[in-house]
Every structure is written in structure tokens, then in C-alpha cells.
Amino acid sequence: MNDTFELRGGESHIEVHKFFPGAVVGIAVLSLVLQRILPVYLPRLEILDLPLLATIYFGLSRRNPSTGLLLGTVMGLLQDSLSGPTVPLGEYGIAKTVIGYLASSIGSRLDTEHPLARFALVAVFYVVHQSILTIVRRLLLNEPEAWFNMHLAVAALVNAVLGVVLFVGLDRLRRSS
Amino acid sequence: MVGVPSRHRSLALLAGVLLTQVLMLAVQVKRDSRGRLIRVWSMTAVTPFEKGGAWGFGKVRVVWDHYFALQGTTRQNEELRNENDELKLEISQLRSKAAEGDRLAALLNFRQTRLKVPMVMARVIGASASSASHTVEIDRGERDGIRRNMAVITPDGAVGKIIECYRGTAQVLLLNDRDGGAGAMLVGSRIQSPVKGTGEPMLSMSYVAAEETVNAGEKIVTSGMDKIFPRDVPIGTVLDVKQGNPFKLIRVKPAARLDRLEEVIVLLTQGPVDFKNDADEQGAQPAAGNSTPATSGKPAAEKP
Numbered sequence: 001m002n003d004t005f006e007l008r009g010g011e012s013h014i015e016v017h018k019f020f021p022g023a024v025v026g027i028a029v030l031s032l033v034l035q036r037i038l039p040v041y042l043p044r045l046e047i048l049d050l051p052l053l054a055t056i057y058f059g060l061s062r063r064n065p066s067t068g069l070l071l072g073t074v075m076g077l078l079q080d081s082l083s084g085p086t087v088p089l090g091e092y093g094i095a096k097t098v099i100g101y102l103a104s105s106i107g108s109r110l111d112t113e114h115p116l117a118r119f120a121l122v123a124v125f126y127v128v129h130q131s132i133l134t135i136v137r138r139l140l141l142n143e144p145e146a147w148f149n150m151h152l153a154v155a156a157l158v159n160a161v162l163g164v165v166l167f168v169g170l171d172r173l174r175r176s177s
Numbered sequence: 178m179v180g181v182p183s184r185h186r187s188l189a190l191l192a193g194v195l196l197t198q199v200l201m202l203a204v205q206v207k208r209d210s211r212g213r214l215i216r217v218w219s220m221t222a223v224t225p226f227e228k229g230g231a232w233g234f235g236k237v238r239v240v241w242d243h244y245f246a247l248q249g250t251t252r253q254n255e256e257l258r259n260e261n262d263e264l265k266l267e268i269s270q271l272r273s274k275a276a277e278g279d280r281l282a283a284l285l286n287f288r289q290t291r292l293k294v295p296m297v298m299a300r301v302i303g304a305s306a307s308s309a310s311h312t313v314e315i316d317r318g319e320r321d322g323i324r325r326n327m328a329v330i331t332p333d334g335a336v337g338k339i340i341e342c343y344r345g346t347a348q349v350l351l352l353n354d355r356d357g358g359a360g361a362m363l364v365g366s367r368i369q370s371p372v373k374g375t376g377e378p379m380l381s382m383s384y385v386a387a388e389e390t391v392n393a394g395e396k397i398v399t400s401g402m403d404k405i406f407p408r409d410v411p412i413g414t415v416l417d418v419k420q421g422n423p424f425k426l427i428r429v430k431p432a433a434r435l436d437r438l439e440e441v442i443v444l445l446t447q448g449p450v451d452f453k454n455d456a457d458e459q460g461a462q463p464a465a466g467n468s469t470p471a472t473s474g475k476p477a478a479e480k481p
Contacts (some may be wrong), residue, residue: 065187073194088205090198097198101191140202140214 017061023173027054028071047155049126051075053163055096057124057170059103060112068107072100075132088141095132099125115164122163127154280440287332287442290304295445297321301438302346311354311374313438314339318345321443326405328444334411334432335359335399336441347443351435352381352412360403361412364396372397372412372429380413382427389425397429409429426455 031050039046055075059068076096080089103125112118130168137143203214284298299321303314317323319342329336329349337357341348350357357374361382364479368391372385385391395415400410419426 064191067186069191069194073198077198088202090202090205093198094195097191097194101187102415105187113291136202140199 001055007109010096018175019061019173020175024071026057027058027170027173028075028078032075032082035079046156047151048162049155049159051079051092052096052099052129053122053124053159053166055100056103056122056163056166059100060107060118060121061174062104063108065108066105068102068104069097072098072103075100091133091141092134094136095129098132099129102128115168118167119160119164123156123160126159130155145149153164198328227270227377238433269285277439283332284442285320285439295322297323297443297445299323299347299441299443301398301441311351311435312340313349313441315347315349315441315443316345317443318343318347322445323443328406328410329441330406330410330444331438331441332431333434334413335406336433336435336438338405339443349441351438352431352433353378353435359406359412360400361397362400363391363415364398365392366390366395369400371404372401378431380414380429382415382429383424385425385427387421387423387425391415391425391427393417 024157028051031054032097035048035050038048038050049057052075055068055072058071062068062071067143073096076091077089079096080087083092103121105132106121110117131147134145134147137145193204206214288296288298297315297317299315301313302316304312315329323339323342325339325342327339329338335352337349337351337354338346338359340350352359352372353374353376355374355376358371360369361372362369363385366389368385368389370382372380372382375381382397393415397412397415399406399408399412400411413429413431415416416428416430418428
């Protein structure tokens with residue numbers, strides 16, 4: 001994965017961040033591994049969606065919709081493939097593709113460095129992500145899935161809080177321009 | 178080469194990636210028992226075209242069958258017409274046999290309820306060759322005990338009398354012949370007057386005085402005065418009455434179907450025949466004391 005980001009002509013007021021080599025790949029793989037390992041020891045952490053947070057973060061930072069959606073696609077498909085045979089390939093892939101595209105599109109227009117903005121964005125993206133999953137499960141997979149419940153709201157808040165914290169840590173992987 | 182804006186490129190890429198994954202999902206997923214989702218989608222997508230195609234082919238076939246592929250239709254039509262004609266004929270024959278059965282049953286019933294009255298049942302085998310004459314030929318004659326001037330009736334009423342008798346056949350002069358007739362009387366008023374044929378389907382009662390009261394619908398029975406018919410055999414019903422001078426002009430509708438005779442009864446005696454019950458069923462009201470008891474066994478008038 002390319003760690004270099006370019007500044008588009010019409011988006012010169014937005015800062016484009018670069019990361020250390022291998023940071024994106026490493027974070028992506030780490031998020032997937034932790035997503036599988038953590039719930040084994042701490043079942044309550046199943047509420048977290050670390051690959052989603054990674055997708056959002058790099059999408060917001062990358063600010064290139066094409067690369068953002070591709071990153072989301074790869075993350076989602078890997079998450080699908082790591083979720084066992086009961087989850088068909090494409091379920092998370094579709095959701096994270098959309099999130100990657102939206103995050104990078106919004107990142108190219110807004111300043112997403114503020115913790116409050118990050119909190120709101122992660123919460124919204126989480127809800128959108130889960131909504132897409134619900135649509136895919138109900139319409140394509142014919143699985144019963146609730147459109148909304150309190151678990152979704154709590155999970156959105158928890159992931160948003162974690163996202164704000166993690167994003168601060170991930171900011172340290174940026175290379176100074 | 179015209180460059181595609183990056184925004185559109187990314188949108189197209191998004192659509193492509195999503196579509197790819199959706200298809201990938203469809204390939205993997207089995208929906209219920211209907212097989213893989215991709216098969217369900219394919220079938221769903223193709224079905225409308227299949228239905229449209231089937232509808233179109235059906236219409237084309239209908240047009241072809243009904244307007245172009247008519248070879249053999251004429252021959253088939255002719256065969257069906259012939260078959261239809263045969264069936265019609267068969268139905269007609271069956272109806273005729275059914276009607277004949279009904280008539281024979283009525284005759285048998287009539288005969289069985291009057292076992293003491295000597296009578297012969299006969300089948301009408303011929304009719305007059307002249308339209309001016311109303312006679313029929315029956316298949317019974319002298320060897321069956323039939324003689325001239327014997328009364329011929331049906332369960333409905335008087336028919337006529339024997340005018341010619343041969344060994345095995347006989348001729349019957351019907352009441353509606355110009356020379357036909359019978360001694361009659363009105364059931365209600367007991368007014369007696371002969372009923373004569375007119376050569377037409379209706380009979381006439383000619384000698385009822387103008388001052389008498391006769392109503393349409395009144396029943397007329399034989400009076401027994403003609404020495405041919407026993408008393409109280411139904412002759413007919415008054416159809417209409419016209420005032421005349423010195424006699425009324427009364428048209429009578431025959432009780433028996435004189436135009437559709439197929440089986441008749443020849444009374445071998447002029448002794449009384451009990452038509453009373455039948456007359457009652459037809460609304461007749463014979464006056465007490467004037468009707469001959471059916472069981473008396475005595476003829477109303479002896480044949481000369």
C-alpha cells in the first residue's frame with residue numbers, strides 16, 4: 001500500500017498527511033489481528049470494530065476517495081475472510097468500501113483533526129457501516145437483522161471514543177512534511 | 178484523450194467495487210432452498226423476459242393456428258357437422274321414444290284403471306291423404322273385435338269414431354272432420370248440443386240457444402245421446418262464445434290432441450267409461466244426478 005499522499009489542486013487548504021513506510025499495512029493487519037484476538041480474552045471488546053476505525057482514520061487522512069475505498073475494500077474482505085465460513089466474502093467488504101469512500105471524500109473537504117469532529121465522524125460512520133451491513137444481511141442474505149437497537153447506539157459511542165484516542169496515537173505515525 | 182475527473186473516476190471505481198462484491202456475495206450465498214443467490218437473481222432477472230417470450234410465442238401460435246394453419250379445418254368442420262347432425266337425429270329419436278313411453282304409460286294407466294271396460298289399444302299407422310279429410314288409420318281391425326261406429330278416445334278425451342273396419346286395420350273419423358262430431362253437453366249447465374267438426378283444428382257447438390249462458394273455459398263432455406260415445410268423455414273446452422240468432426256460435430278446443438295422435442283406445446262397448454276423475458282434474462263440475470255412475474255397468478244408451 002502506498003504511504004505517499006498528494007495534494008489535489010482544489011484541496012490545497014487541506015493538509016495531506018504522509019505515514020512512515022509500512023505504517024498503513026501494519027496498522028491494517030494489526031487491527032484485523034486484534035479484532036480476532038481481543039474478543040477471545042475480553043468478550044466485551046467484541047463491540048469494537050478496529051478495522052473500521054483503521055479504515056476511517058486512513059480514509060480521513062488520505063483524502064483520496066479511490067484509494068480510500070480500495071483500502072476499505074481490502075480491509076472488509078480480509079475481515080470477511082477472517083470471520084469464518086459463515087460470513088460470505090463481501091459482507092464487510094461492501095460496508096467498508098462505502099465507508100472508505102465516504103471518509104476519504106469527507107476528509108478532502110473538512111478539517112478532521114479536531115477530536116470532537118473525529119468523535120462525531122466515527123460515530124456516524126459506525127452507524128452507517130452497521131446500516132449497510134444490515135441492508136446487506138436483510139436484502140441480499142435474507143437474514144433477520146434489526147435496523148436499530150440500543151447496542152448499536154452504545155457501540156457507536158464506544159467506537160467513537162476509542163477512535164478519538166486511537167487516532168491521536170496513529171497521528172504519531174505521520175511523517176512530518 | 179479526454180481526462181476523466183478524479184471524482185467521477187472514484188465514483189465509477191466505487192460502483193465497480195461494490196458491484197463486484199455484490200456479485201461475489203450472490204455467488205456464495207444460498208437462499209433457503211432455492212439455491213445460490215446468483216441463481217435466484219438470474220432467474221428473477223430472466224423470468225420477465227421468459228414470460229414475455231412465452232406470451233409472445235403464445236400469441237403468435239394463436240394467430241398462426243387461427244388464421245394460417247387452417248389446413249384440414251374445413252374437413253374437420255364437415256366431419257363435426259355430420260357428427261352433429263347424427264347426434265341431433267339420435268337425440269330426436271330418443272326424445273320421440275321418451276314421449277312414446279310417456280304416452281304408452283298413460284294409456285296403460287288408463288287401461289289398468291278401467292279393467293272392466295272392454296277396449297283395444299291401437300297404434301295410428303296412417304293419416305288421410307287429403308287435407309280436407311281428418312281421418313287416421315289404426316293397426317287394429319275386425320279380428321280385434323272392432324266394428325263400425327265404435328268410439329275412439331285417448332286418455333285426454335274423445336277422438337272420433339270408426340268409419341271403416343277391415344280385418345287388421347280400421348279408419349277413424351276424427352271429431353274435427355267436417356263430417357265428424359259427437360253428442361255433447363256443457364259440464365256446468367248440462368246443456369246438450371252436438372259438437373261438430375269444422376275441418377279446422379277447433380270444433381263448434383252449434384245448437385245452444387242464444388239466451389243460454391255459456392262461458393269460455395267451460396268443459397264439454399260427451400252426452401251419450403249419439404249412441405257412439407259413452408257419457409262424460411271429455412270433448413273439449415269452450416274457447417270463445419259469439420252471440421248468434423237463434424243459436425250461439427261456440428268454438429271448442431278439443432281435449433285430445435287430434436293433430437298428434439299416435440296411440441288411441443277403441444272402446445268395444447258404449448258402456449260407461451269413468452272419465453269423472455280426469456274431468457275433475459281438469460276442473461269439470463258435473464251436475465249431481467245427471468252423470469252416469471262409472472260403476473253402474475249399465476250403458477247410457479244401447480247401441481241399436
